[in-house]
Amino acid sequence: MKQTLSKIKNHASGFFAKFLAPKTPRNLLILYAIIAIPFFIYHESHLPWHYIFVLCLVSLVVGLLITYGSLYVINRYWAETFHPFIELGVVVLFIFALWLAEVLVFEAGAVFLVIFVAIAFLIRVLHLEEYARLLIAACLIASNALIAFKALQGAEKLSAYLLFKNKYQIEEKDMNGWEVTDNNQYWNQELQFGFTLPEGFYFFKPEDLTMENKTGAGQIAGLLAFSDHDANRYPFVRIFYFPDYLGFQENQAVSEFSEYLKIEVSKGDIEDIQEIQQKELEPFIITSKFWTFYDLLRPRYAKTGFVLVETSNHDKLLLHITENLEKGEIHEQGIREFLASIRFGNRL
Numbered sequence: 001m002k003q004t005l006s007k008i009k010n011h012a013s014g015f016f017a018k019f020l021a022p023k024t025p026r027n028l029l030i031l032y033a034i035i036a037i038p039f040f041i042y043h044e045s046h047l048p049w050h051y052i053f054v055l056c057l058v059s060l061v062v063g064l065l066i067t068y069g070s071l072y073v074i075n076r077y078w079a080e081t082f083h084p085f086i087e088l089g090v091v092v093l094f095i096f097a098l099w100l101a102e103v104l105v106f107e108a109g110a111v112f113l114v115i116f117v118a119i120a121f122l123i124r125v126l127h128l129e130e131y132a133r134l135l136i137a138a139c140l141i142a143s144n145a146l147i148a149f150k151a152l153q154g155a156e157k158l159s160a161y162l163l164f165k166n167k168y169q170i171e172e173k174d175m176n177g178w179e180v181t182d183n184n185q186y187w188n189q190e191l192q193f194g195f196t197l198p199e200g201f202y203f204f205k206p207e208d209l210t211m212e213n214k215t216g217a218g219q220i221a222g223l224l225a226f227s228d229h230d231a232n233r234y235p236f237v238r239i240f241y242f243p244d245y246l247g248f249q250e251n252q253a254v255s256e257f258s259e260y261l262k263i264e265v266s267k268g269d270i271e272d273i274q275e276i277q278q279k280e281l282e283p284f285i286i287t288s289k290f291w292t293f294y295d296l297l298r299p300r301y302a303k304t305g306f307v308l309v310e311t312s313n314h315d316k317l318l319l320h321i322t323e324n325l326e327k328g329e330i331h332e333q334g335i336r337e338f339l340a341s342i343r344f345g346n347r348l
Contacts, residue, residue: 070140196341235323
């Protein structure tokens with residue numbers, strides 16, 4: 001076992017020594033670009049070409065800068081091993097990358113960080129020079145991958161928001177004027193629309209939502225979620241507004257929602273989308289369509305889709321609903337209560 005570890009150490013050390021020659025950084029940056037660009041294009045192939053170009057450019061620039069910086073730090077550390085400021089900087093960068101990628105949210109991520117710190121401390125105390133160099137290089141490479149991926153993800157969220165934002169040139173209104181009574185009845189005078197907030201749910205006004213939560217073809221009017229701090233925790237309902245003069249129809253709703261699902265799949269959040277048939281009970285619903293999917297972030301099967309309704313002003317509201325699957329039920333209890341409580345006349 002000791003001989004095997006020694007061989008791995010020597011091979012890895014020789015690899016870095018060889019590729020840190022004067023021309024090597026340039027060659028590695030070119031190699032990085034050759035590998036990364038096809039991946040970026042494939043990952044964003046569902047978007048228009050100009051969005052793909054911008055996303056690739058942003059992600060490539062971030063990746064190249066971090067890679068170049070990593071090579072410079074590795075070169076300095078190889079020349080001056082156990083430099084305390086380099087070690088501290090790399091450790092801080094690595095922890096930041098783990099936090100940015102939300103690895104530390106999970107218990108396994110926190111355990112990994114504790115083990116990593118213990119191993120790093122042991123190598124430093126014992127002055128194991130070769131292992132210290134390899135550990136620094138590994139931390140920089142991992143940080144590069146995590147930060148570059150988050151840059152791609154952030155640019156993707158921005159592009160999705162811009163792709164849908166005011167797609168129909170809607171004259172946006174102030175949708176924050178929600179009135180609420182002590183018994184959790186909500187009413188929006190601008191929309192002429194109201195509902196009763198189900199038990200366990202929380203309501204977010206548009207001004208309280210992030211860019212990702214606002215992404216949709218219409219103007220966001222509000223969001224109901226089963227969490228007071230995470231608007232993406234389902235079951236949730238996002239309310240989108242379409243004014244009467246647009247003449248928003250069922251085929252447009254299906255097209256827009258299908259495009260939204262493609263983006264979610266490309267981001268690596270969901271997979272295995274299957275359309276399902278179901279009949280809504282509320283008579284005011286114009287149309288609805290739902291799909292099951294496998295949630296990769298919260299490993300489970302769930303359901304998402306939309307309900308299209310018309311207000312007394314003849315405006316349309318698209319209710320984007322994502323919920324857990326319940327056997328034998330059209331919707332979860334909270335979603336059923338929400339739909340049953342919808343009103344188009346102010347009865348506060």
